Amino acid sequence: METVHRTCPLCEAVCGLKITLDDAGRVAEVRGDREDPFSKGFICPKGASLGHLDEDPDRLEAPLVRDGGGWREVSWEEAFAAVERGLSPIPGPSRAIYLGNPNAHTMAGSLYGAPLVRALGTRNVFSASTADQMPKHVSCGLMFGHPLSIPVPDLDRTDYLLMLGANPLESNGSLCTAPDFPGRLKALRGRGGRFVVVDPRRTRTASLADEHVFIRPGTDAYLLAGIAHTLFAEDLVTVTVPAAGLAEVAGALADFPPAACAQACGVDAEVIVRLARELASAPTAAVYGRIGTCTAEFGTLAQWLVDVINVLTGNLDRPGGVMFPRPATERPGRRRPYRTGRWHSRVRGLPEANGELPVATLADEIEGSGEGQVRALITVAGNPVLSAPNGTRLDRVLPGLEFMVSVDPYLNETTRHADVILPPPRILQSGHFDFALLGFAVRNYARYSPAALPLDGRPSEAEILARLAMIASGQGADAEPALLDELILDQMLRAAADSGAGTLPSHDPAELRGLLDGANGPELRLDAMLRLGPYGEWNGGNLSLPELLRHPHGLDLGPLEPRLPGLLSTASGLVELAPAAVLDDLVRLRAGLGRRAPEFVLIGRRHLRSNNSWLHNVGPLVGGSNRCTLQINPADVTRLGLGDKAVVRSAAGELAVPLEPTDSIMPGVVSLPHGWGHDGSAQAVAARNAGFSVNALTDETVVDPLSGNAVFNGVPVVIVCP
Numbered sequence: 167m168e169t170v171h172r173t174c175p176l177c178e179a180v181c182g183l184k185i186t187l188d189d190a191g192r193v194a195e196v197r198g199d200r201e202d203p204f205s206k207g208f209i210c211p212k213g214a215s216l217g218h219l220d221e222d223p224d225r226l227e228a229p230l231v232r233d234g235g236g237w238r239e240v241s242w243e244e245a246f247a248a249v250e251r252g253l254s255p256i257p258g259p260s261r262a263i264y265l266g267n268p269n270a271h272t273m274a275g276s277l278y279g280a281p282l283v284r285a286l287g288t289r290n291v292f293s294a295s296t297a298d299q300m301p302k303h304v305s306c307g308l309m310f311g312h313p314l315s316i317p318v319p320d321l322d323r324t325d326y327l328l329m330l331g332a333n334p335l336e337s338n339g340s341l342c343t344a345p346d347f348p349g350r351l352k353a354l355r356g357r358g359g360r361f362v363v364v365d366p367r368r369t370r371t372a373s374l375a376d377e378h379v380f381i382r383p384g385t386d387a388y389l390l391a392g393i394a395h396t397l398f399a400e401d402l403v404t405v406t407v408p409a410a411g412l413a414e415v416a417g418a419l420a421d422f423p424p425a426a427c428a429q430a431c432g433v434d435a436e437v438i439v440r441l442a443r444e445l446a447s448a449p450t451a452a453v454y455g456r457i458g459t460c461t462a463e464f465g466t467l468a469q470w471l472v473d474v475i476n477v478l479t480g481n482l483d484r485p486g487g488v489m490f491p492r493p494a495t496e497r498p499g500r501r502r503p504y505r506t507g508r509w510h511s512r513v514r515g516l517p518e519a520n521g522e523l524p525v526a527t528l529a530d531e532i533e534g535s536g537e538g539q540v541r542a543l544i545t546v547a548g549n550p551v552l553s554a555p556n557g558t559r560l561d562r563v564l565p566g567l568e569f570m571v572s573v574d575p576y577l578n579e580t581t582r583h584a585d586v587i588l589p590p591p592r593i594l595q596s597g598h599f600d601f602a603l604l605g606f607a608v609r610n611y612a613r614y615s616p617a618a619l620p621l622d623g624r625p626s627e628a629e630i631l632a633r634l635a636m637i638a639s640g641q642g643a644d645a646e647p648a649l650l651d652e653l654i655l656d657q658m659l660r661a662a663a664d665s666g667a668g669t670l671p672s673h674d675p676a677e678l679r680g681l682l683d684g685a686n687g688p689e690l691r692l693d694a695m696l697r698l699g700p701y702g703e704w705n706g707g708n709l710s711l712p713e714l715l716r717h718p719h720g721l722d723l724g725p726l727e728p729r730l731p732g733l734l735s736t737a738s739g740l741v742e743l744a745p746a747a748v749l750d751d752l753v754r755l756r757a758g759l760g761r762r763a764p765e766f767v768l769i770g771r772r773h774l775r776s777n778n779s780w781l782h783n784v785g786p787l788v789g790g791s792n793r794c795t796l797q798i799n800p801a802d803v804t805r806l807g808l809g810d811k812a813v814v815r816s817a818a819g820e821l822a823v824p825l826e827p828t829d830s831i832m833p834g835v836v837s838l839p840h841g842w843g844h845d846g847s848a849q850a851v852a853a854r855n856a857g858f859s860v861n862a863l864t865d866e867t868v869v870d871p872l873s874g875n876a877v878f879n880g881v882p883v884v885i886v887c888p
């Protein structure tokens with residue numbers, strides 16, 4: 167028996183795990199790591215099932231190559247040669263990539279995603295971000311100058327939390343890395359704070375709150391505009407940060423009095439006014455909006471309003487308000503003012519954001535003929551057939567590709583269309599560091615988990631992605647992946663040496679390279695980033711990879727601290743409260759004020775034991791409450807005379823689904839979780855618990871115009887008897 171300590175890679179909460187391995191390297195037990203200073207022993211059912219997931223017999227051990235109607239296991243050399251044959255003839259502009267959600271949870275995705283994109287030589291870059299948080303990137307980019315300058319609620323110190331469209335008791339939190347989110351919410355109430363949830367469903371999170379406010383789906387921007395309007399109207403504005411555009415915001419929101427907003431969002435005007443007063447009078451307060459407010463028609467407007475209110479109430483960048491973390495691998499850098507729409511998608515002319523095009527238009531780019539039509543696709547850790555809006559259409563168009571390669575441990579709804587599948591090694595065979603998520607943590611913290619088990623001759627996912635990048639850039643299937651790391655390290659160290667900043671032990675990049683520690687490319691690159699980072703040994707601190715390895719339970723780097731002046735990278739050097747693009751988009755919001763709501767709208771939901779489109783093959787996690795049912799208010803069931811099933815129809819398609827009547831959901835709203843629809847899956851447990859894909863109903867033709875984000879919440883539907 168051996169005990170290893172690792173960060174759980176399954177969600178944004180980054181819990182420390184204590185894993186007991188038997189002599190054969192199998193997981194005997196998983197517990198929360200009580201010595202982790204951040205998660206303090208917290209664990210959820212997914213983390214506890216990590217062993218089942220890692221040892222799932224349906225996980226691919228060897229690469230697969232399509233062979234007629236079936237699959238053939240091949241050696242890694244053969245697989246990379248097949249990729250070279252398939253990809254090389256297709257020019258960069260006709261290639262596309264989809265980077266799925268787990269890339270935010272792997273070192274490989276974080277370190278090799280960008281080089282792979284560059285090597286492909288294409289602007290057809292798609293990811294889960296435009297099915298998720300792109301509105302937040304765009305609003306923060308415009309307001310603070312950088313799309314990753316995202317303030318997070320200071321959960322452990324706030325006196326008042328207004329949470330919209332998030333359900334951390336199921337999701338464990340997002341864009342707010344906080345292990346034991348439930349415990350932190352209870353502590354907020356325990357210290358006399360107030361916690362309000364806005365959601366069309368009375369969720370487990372809402373049940374924990376002081377107050378739950380039902381809202382009509384897709385209309386959070388109206389509620390928030392009404393709150394901001396009230397702050398101005400009642401003279402409750404206290405801006406404490408250097409900001410531009412205050413008068414413009416006041417003017418632009420003049421047309422959104424609480425009474426008009428109440429009609430649009432279904433929240434009483436008195437409640438809107440009271441929430442504004444409570445936010446203004448609380449000693450400290452934080453407004454936090456997540457997936458329910460992002461994947462919506464007015465996604466960017468809602469995200470902008472969230473932070474406008476945080477600024478207007480004096481809560482941006484102060485303890486107890488919303489604050490900017492300082493992650494250990496933060497790179498200093500020249501930051502240019504943020505802009506979107508530097509190029510547009512070929513077929514629909516949708517603007518780029520963060521260098522990406524909306525996943526809602528991936529099918530158009532594959533299907534629409536003409537110059538620049540996508541002929542080759544790479545997917546890494548993604549299952550867009552189940553997770554993209556109208557993924558069913560994607561399922562239909564993927565066979566039209568000339569070549570597709572997927573990096574994924576499973577043969578699933580998306581990878582079944584690939585010509586080559588390259589499976590990454592097991593979780594326990596991979597090192598882990600949360601490059602992305604620690605930038606959204608409610609405490610500054612760092613932890614590195616080296617691989618717990620040897621690779622046994624398989625390439626690491628880092629090597630897989632590096633080799634793909636080298637093939638894509640024409641260096642061939644035999645190129646040495648370490649060369650890519652050395653190139654990147656050299657650039658990083660050269661830039662550091664040239665800048666002369668910090669306390670570098672040498673100004674010779676080669677000498678600096680010689681001082682780095684690490685057993686492989688990802689570790690060396692992590693070490694360089696840590697040493698050069700804000701707590702780094704080469705920057706006046708003591709952080710490095712060896713230092714993290716000396717602290718296997720993780721290192722607490724202190725509470726969040728105000729840091730706005732040094733962080734702002736807008737052209738004006740101020741917080742931009744009234745970006746022109748956002749004010750222009752208010753026209754849509756104004757136009758919607760008098761609009762009639764559809765009879766039914768569809769929203770999503772998450773279940774604690776699920777994770778987007780995967781984990782449905784892990785026996786202990788499926789079944790029970792984790793089922794793909796349509797939640798509907800009992801009054802609607804009676805009114806429509808429904809039995810135990812109903813047909814749901816949208817502009818995109820229709821599904822016959824089992825009903826789960828519950829008065830926790832508003833009348834006129836129905837909810838289906840996403841990521842299901844495993845009929846005929848090669849994964850045995852998932853096939854037996856197939857469910858239905860809600861993304862057969864979501865409409866890829868509708869996006870949030872500023873971010874290109876998919877609209878999953880507030881989808882108009884018709885419900886009829888089967």
Ligand SMILES: Nc1nc2c(c(=O)[nH]1)N[C@H]1C(S)=C(S)[C@@H](COP(=O)(O)OP(=O)(O)OC[C@H]3O[C@@H](n4cnc5c(=O)[nH]c(N)nc54)[C@H](O)[C@@H]3O)O[C@H]1N2
Nearest residue numbers: 266267268294297298547548549553573770778779840878
């Ligand atoms: N209707 C609706 N649709 C939604 C949402 C919604 O709320 N409603 N939510 C959206 C959101 S927020 C997101 S983030 C997306 C997520 O959608 P995707 O980006 O498609 O991500 P997942 O569904 O998590 O898919 C994970 C894939 O990665 C593979 N995988 C797991 N671990 C690894 C690994 O270590 N390496 C590699 N290479 N592969 C791995 C899994 O086998 C699986 O195929 O879905 C979106 N779709």
Ligand SMILES: Nc1nc2c(c(=O)[nH]1)N[C@H]1C(S)=C(S)[C@@H](COP(=O)(O)OP(=O)(O)OC[C@H]3O[C@@H](n4cnc5c(=O)[nH]c(N)nc54)[C@H](O)[C@@H]3O)O[C@H]1N2
Nearest residue numbers: 331332333337340383384456457458772774776777778879
């Ligand atoms: N167990 C589990 N955890 C996960 C995931 C998972 O699939 N399962 N996925 C991970 C991913 S990729 C992400 S992005 C995060 C997301 O994390 P969260 O944002 O917390 O996501 P959800 O749990 O779906 O909560 C969204 C809530 O928004 C509500 N909602 C829907 N429409 C609206 C609306 O128009 N307005 C308002 N105010 N509310 C609305 C829904 O009823 C739901 O309760 O979770 C992550 N964690």
Ligand code: SF4
Nearest residue numbers: 174177180181210213
């Ligand atoms: S909350 Fe998230 S990080 Fe923590 S154990 Fe569960 S899945 Fe893992």
Ligand SMILES: [Mo]
Nearest residue numbers: 267294297298
């Ligand atoms: Mo997500």
